[in-house]
Amino acid sequence: MRMTPSAPARDRTTAVWRFMTLALCAALAACETAPRAGSETQAQVLDVVTDRNALRDGHPELYAALRAGVTRRELDEGRLVEGECGVPDVAQPSGMRWHTVTVLLPPGVRLSRGTVADVHGLGAAWPAPDGGVPARLHGVYAGTATALGEAGATALGPHPGTRCQVPGAPAGQWRVTLRGPVPAWAFDFAAAGLRRLDALRDSDLAAGRVLRLGCQLKVLDGGDWYAPVWVATAPDRLRLAPGDVVRLRAGAEAGSKDAGPPAEVLERRTDVTAPGGNALVRCG
Known part of the structure; x- marks a missing residue:
């Protein structure tokens, strides 16, 4: 026999649904959404960028590998591995300058974590402006390490790892811990x-016109939930520094799967002051 809810039960159910609907509406009204590409928002300058290699946009550890022609299929096959090695540098707190190196393994080769491998043919996504060796490189697999120079794989100060350059190794060959x-x-x-950063002009980078900018969004409890970030080029007439607030035409966000359009700085906002500390100006 079909049971019909009593009037009090129906009233309670209706009240619950009404409360949930009102709560959802309140949440949607109180939560801000990220500016869409093409829309305008205010944003705060986070950094002035002069070197593409220093930008952490997306997965920069893969840029050199993609520049060398590594494909998505090779990643699907598990053939692209990531490793690390160090070069002595007294200017660094640890005494070592660490490099991330990706290596494409031959088909059928599987190496476990911690394997020490030899790599040659090293290249970067872009040359370093100062002529030095960029922090992120890609190389060609030359086999696992032999007994020659194995002492280079011992702990180096507080940071365990492998020395990139091993005495007696062929010129241009490095050793990395995978x-x-x-x-x-x-x-x-x-x-x-990679496409976003390739679109930047060297002249703009050298002139300090390339900026990393961000703003903060608000959520229901008043906290900061999300801070979209863009890389944009400022007009020639503007000289901006970290902390400056600008009007921005939003574009593809840093770290997204959108290659474009690029964000664009429109003007400086002299009527808005950056909040200071770790806070950013509100989007909008």
Whole structure:
């Protein structure tokens, strides 16, 4: 027999649904959404960028590999691995300058985490402006390390790892400690980031017109939930510094799978002051 809810039960159910609906509406009204590409928002200058290699946009550890022609299929097969090695540098607190190196393994080769491998043919996504060696490189697998120079794989101060340059090794060959395969899903983010950064002009970078900017969004409890970030070029007439507030035409966000359009700085906001500390200006 079909049971019909009593009037009090129906009233309670209706009240619950009404409360949930009102709560959802309140949440949607109180939560801000990220500015869409093409819309205008205010944003705060986070950094002035002069070197693409220093930008952490997307998955920069993969840029050199993509520049060398590594494909998504090779990541799907687990053949692209990431490693690390160090070069002595007294200017660094640890006494070492650490490099991230990606290596494409031959088909069928599987190496475990911690394997020490030899790599040659090292290259970067872009040359360093100062002529030095960029922090992120890609190389060709030359086999696992032999007994020659194995002492280079011992702990180096507080940071365990492998010395990149081993005495007696062929010129241009480095030794790296492998951390494991690169996840295939990172390819799409890295490919978009590489295209965004390739679109920047060297002259704008050298002149300090390339900026990293961000703003903060508000959520229901008043906290900061999300801070979209963009890389944009400022007009020639503007000389901006970290902390300056600008009017921005939003574009593809840093770290996204969108290669474009680029964000664009429109003007400086002299009527808005950056909040200071770790806070950013509100989007909008």
